Amino acid sequence: MTAEKILEVFNHMHANPELSNEEYETTDYIFDYLEQEGFSPVRFKNITGLYCDMGTFSDEYPTIGIRADIDALYQEVDGVKRANHSCGHDAHTGMVIGAMLKMKNHEALETRGIRFIFQPAEELGSGALAVVEEGIIDSLDYLFGIHLRPIEEAAMGQASPSIEHGSAASLEFKIAGDDAHGARPHLNHNAIEIGADIVNMLSKIHINPIIPSSVKMTKFIAGGKSLNIIPGIAECGIDMRAQTNEEMDNLKDRVFKILKYVEEFYDVSIEEENFSGIVASESNEEAIQFLREGITDALGAENLMEPIITSGGDDFHYYTVKYPGLKGAMIGLGCDLEPGLHHPKMTFDRKALANGTDILYHSILKVK
Known part of the structure; x- marks a missing residue:
């Protein structure tokens, strides 16, 4: 059932892309979807996007942030210039919501707090900084992200515990x-x-x-x-x-x-x-280790890759640069993505959505 719901979210996002800082209907959709599933989402005050808390937020227990980006690119597709999800943000949102569904009513929520963040404007490189201004990162100990990787970097069924962006x-x-x-x-x-x-x-x-x-x-x-x-x-x-x-x-x-x-x-x-x-990655080894263990539990040790080093960028890393004590890393998910990120006809194996969800789920459970 979770796999069907992940695909449902992905398909809706993919069919209804919105540009950076214009993700009004996307925000409404995610907000309404989470409410219908019994969650209590909170809209950001000054920007598009939202967040949703689960579990126990206490100095006694770790707090974990899970970030998805929700905006699309503007490019020409089949002769028409329009918003287009060719960077995988629709997939990232689907997987993060999938992790929420898997964690729902889980006993592990008694010993950790989890904040699921749906961030706007990653493609402009400004969304993470805007979320920082909302004041919702201050209380987090860990922050995990996830991003689809092109087939040249990772094949379907593989995953890396960090993407070292430049x-x-x-x-x-x-x-x-x-x-x-x-x-x-x-x-x-x-x-x-x-x-x-x-x-x-x-x-x-x-x-x-x-x-x-x-x-x-x-x-x-x-x-x-x-x-x-x-x-x-x-x-x-x-x-x-x-x-x-x-x-x-x-x-x-x-x-x-x-x-x-x-x-x-x-x-x-x-x-x-x-x-x-956009700043370069400053990944934390403790966070990487949790993601290594999460990948191993979800996909098997044989599908665990080394960190991926790429000259591409992602504004996710502003969080750890702005908060040096925040232990963060981003999962690189193999999905047979072709012909490449930002290509107007980008496509990938949809079965990878379940893999990414499982990695996030197991990684959350590793944090103690």
């Missing part, structure tokens, strides 16, 4: 100068040439070669229909990635120094439009 950041900025006539190049600085210099300087950034990292220009828009105008304005974007938070700080420092130098050298204004980032 740190990712993006910077949008504007080179703000003046246009000039093509016959008078001495009257301005060509924004295209300035951009080329920035690209060249970015390629000269070198940080610790043992730690994977990259920085590159991923957006550059300058010029127009009139080819006799030397453009003084350009819209630019930079993508930065590093496997550790320390090296990301180093990378960001180098990038901003380059932009400051270019600004002064060319006597143009570089206006920061938007900066966003």
